[in-house]
Amino acid sequence: GQQLNQSPQSMFIQEGEDVSMNCTSSSIFNTWLWYKQDPGEGPVLLIALYKAGELTSNGRLTAQFGITRKDSFLNISASIPSDVGIYFCAGQRNSGGSNYKLTFGKGTLLTVNP
Amino acid sequence: NAGVTQTPKFRVLKTGQSMTLLCAQDMNHEYMYWYRQDPGMGLRLIHYSVGEGTTAKGEVPDGYNVSRLKKQNFLLGLESAAPSQTSVYFCASIPRATGYNEQFFGPGTRLTVL
Numbered sequence: 001g002q003q004l005n006q007s008p009q010s011m012f013i014q015e016g017e018d019v020s021m022n023c024t025s026s027s028i029f030n031t032w033l034w035y036k037q038d039p040g041e042g043p044v045l046l047i048a049l050y051k052a053g054e055l056t057s058n059g060r061l062t063a064q065f066g067i068t069r070k071d072s073f074l075n076i077s078a079s080i081p082s083d084v085g086i087y088f089c090a091g092q093r094n095s096g097g098s099n100y101k102l103t104f105g106k107g108t109l110l111t112v113n114p
Numbered sequence: 115n116a117g118v119t120q121t122p123k124f125r126v127l128k129t130g131q132s133m134t135l136l137c138a139q140d141m142n143h144e145y146m147y148w149y150r151q152d153p154g155m156g157l158r159l160i161h162y163s164v165g166e167g168t169t170a171k172g173e174v175p176d177g178y179n180v181s182r183l184k185k186q187n188f189l190l191g192l193e194s195a196a197p198s199q200t201s202v203y204f205c206a207s208i209p210r211a212t213g214y215n216e217q218f219f220g221p222g223t224r225l226t227v228l
Contacts, residue, residue, distance in 0.1 A: 042118075042221050043219045101162065106154060
């Protein structure tokens, strides 16, 4: 199946620092999504990207859809303790039978030290 | 509007026992999905449904069956549970696969098979 390589696997940072994580793929995706999962909860959508080159912000979060359509990154500025959680990227290809499915990265575990 | 709900939240089974996980959504969504989440593996698609009465296999369907008799409900069954099925199970739904597939997730069911 398709693979998304998400990095880093984990990050341990100090409150106030900026964070960057990314996903890469060997296949083209037409949609990139970024989710956050708090402990014991389901993933919650943070940002959705639909066009190559698109740069979208949601508060302190900024995500970009790579020009090649094979990558995306998520930045978090001025991190705070509530940013702790697992961040997932997900991609969707619009072709044939895969039109309805997302492929998820393995996640980046973020820990913020107050 | 409760969104996506899952029943039960926790369950412990013995090897060979059967059970059904229920996912319900009150958003009139067409598409529904079952994922399993294992440490370091991200989210993997088990089965999905693109409408009432239809189901399809995902990435890891073996050992599971599903049914979508009503639009609002998507059932995941384990006929003979195995320890390898110990996992956290998430249900998700989207209104319709138009390219804007922002999946809404339930809170998860934590299943342990002894």
